[in-house]
Amino acid sequence: MNNPAIRFQTDAEAGQARAGTLLTRRGEIETPVFMPVGTAGSVKGIRFEELEHSDLDARIILGNTYHLWLRPGIETIRSCGGLHRFIGWDRALLTDSGGFQVWSLGALRKISEEGTEFRSHVDGSLQFLSPEVSMEVQAALGSDIVMVFDECAPGNAAPEEARQSMELTARWARRSRERFDSLQQEEADSGKKTAERLSGTQALFGIIQGAANLELRRESLQRTLETGFDGYAIGGLSVGEEKQVMWDVVGEIAPLMPPDRPRYLMGVGTPEDLLEAVTHGVDMFDCVLPTRNGRTGQAFTSRGRLNIKNAQWAKDTRPLDESCPCSVCARHSRAYLRHLYLTGEMLASILLTHHNLAFFLDTMRGVRQSIRSGDFPKFRREFTERLGTNGE
């Protein structure tokens, strides 16, 4: 259970906002942490130099196993020395298992005990993903944090269907664990120096499922704990359910999760969501909102969201966010960003994405500092009060 690939330090009680540190061979990661999403080996529109720059200083990014597996494929990434070397990123990487992407294909996939059969969105070819395949792919990617292959119940699942899905996830978690362990052992036995190994120094996180059913969620937590992982994630939320459902699940489950392991709320969320989840003791987040919304012209600011398309910004020489220290706000006006967006200039996406990521990552820096200084409730109250005052 004590994996040298990752250690987690925190001194907080369960179910409270907590600051901590993830120690990885790729550097220290202060928590609570937000992970920008690098779907296909690129955080869309952002150079790695910008991710490393003090504006953003992203310590860990997420890669999607499903996308990378289908294209460029594992053979290419392996021959280029693993995902870090392939994309040119030396800091930490977390990869999801592909389970959620395959689940999202809906009618295009068929789930069995063995795994999931589906058609590739790239070339229509028939593909098969299972716990074992997912672990093998993630070993080849060489990500620092590997996620178990899970199944996500539909939001409207009947109780029996939700139970079956949760139980399948539990069995897949065990198979993921076994294949992961043997892959780590193979790498350790290979005699390769640590720096050359693609895996052998990876951490594995389990995922708690169970839809909106708290009893199933508790059982899923129990069965995930029995298998045992380096960290624990809450999955299957932020997939279209009512917000309150998410908070009921997080509020029930987070305090029951082991305090000495990182807690990861997958696919969440807005800045307000991050702060709410932090109060329940969640440590890690990922979400496409800052990048995706940046590309569709929406800025997240300390005074709320701002739609750059709005005519009211046409001659507005103020930055997106007057309180923001990022390089976009230091240099460019709303008027210019609106012009770029309406003209279809790529630079609109680049700059809005940069600002949005800066805002998310800066907010999390503020969260960590306020937790450490005991001022998190005040920080959160003031943060929340400022939102919605941008006059849009």
Place this chain on the structure above:
Amino acid sequence: MNNPAIRFQTDAEAGQARAGTLLTRRGEIETPVFMPVGTAGSVKGIRFEELEHSDLDARIILGNTYHLWLRPGIETIRSCGGLHRFIGWDRALLTDSGGFQVWSLGALRKISEEGTEFRSHVDGSLQFLSPEVSMEVQAALGSDIVMVFDECAPGNAAPEEARQSMELTARWARRSRERFDSLQQEEADSGKKTAERLSGTQALFGIIQGAANLELRRESLQRTLETGFDGYAIGGLSVGEEKQVMWDVVGEIAPLMPPDRPRYLMGVGTPEDLLEAVTHGVDMFDCVLPTRNGRTGQAFTSRGRLNIKNAQWAKDTRPLDESCPCSVCARHSRAYLRHLYLTGEMLASILLTHHNLAFFLDTMRGVRQSIRSGDFPKFRREFTERLGTNGE
């Protein structure tokens, strides 16, 4: 004739490769210089921080009057403090006159003595551009170098048609000069401090036309000189004619251009073209090739062009150009760039554009250094020999 907005220093003979310095209130610009094209107020895919970074260190960029006039419009740019402030760029800006863009509209425009009537590509509205309007728009933009409003003869123009076009250009040049001068005077009389003025400190360049006809070209040069400008451009080339036509015109006209004024070859060209034109004493260039081709997956390298889509790069861990000191070549492989391009990631365009601009600007740095040290012929010979050896 001696405009304080711009001074040019060079000690070379006419018709020879020459190094010089353009002194502007936005800083010194060493020549020969390549100007990245910032069509609509953005060099596509590139942040201004990158343009300023030592990788690129672009001292002057080009803006398109036609595009900026139609969108966001002069009212917006003026109320945001001029083009420099609107886009967030403190270095020098050259704007074209809109003449070439309107000419490119073909059947959508109607040319008269007074000016050109055309339909906007943005909203279909009827617009009218003339020497006077172009000067007013460029005064509002506040560009450091303003181009006269000219007319470009079609490549297949009959002799009489080409003559009429050249003569119209000459009359428009005189009208451009007059309106420009009165606008500069109005600004000077306005009592505004220099820093607040949009114009009043601008330079005006004339354009030599005359299609492929050397007699017309000489006459156009003569008439342009009679009006008198701060610099002189050769226009109407690189518009689909045979390469030899361009070199015949440049070889004939460049040596006849005043040696104490900058010479600008508009819309040219490939790296080989730049070096050829430099041998004739050309000082300034602009071209969309590095940016446009970057977006379509073509890299310019010291060993020739490289199509990033080619399957042969699928697992190639080498940079685009092993001799290139740019940040893209320092960090990313052909395999990764190919993956980004095939996946449709915006980052492919960003990185290829950055490398291409770095290559063009770095080549021009090499040109300037070699001219100063007397080694330009050797530099050019070695540069040309290396091209075509990338094994594609």
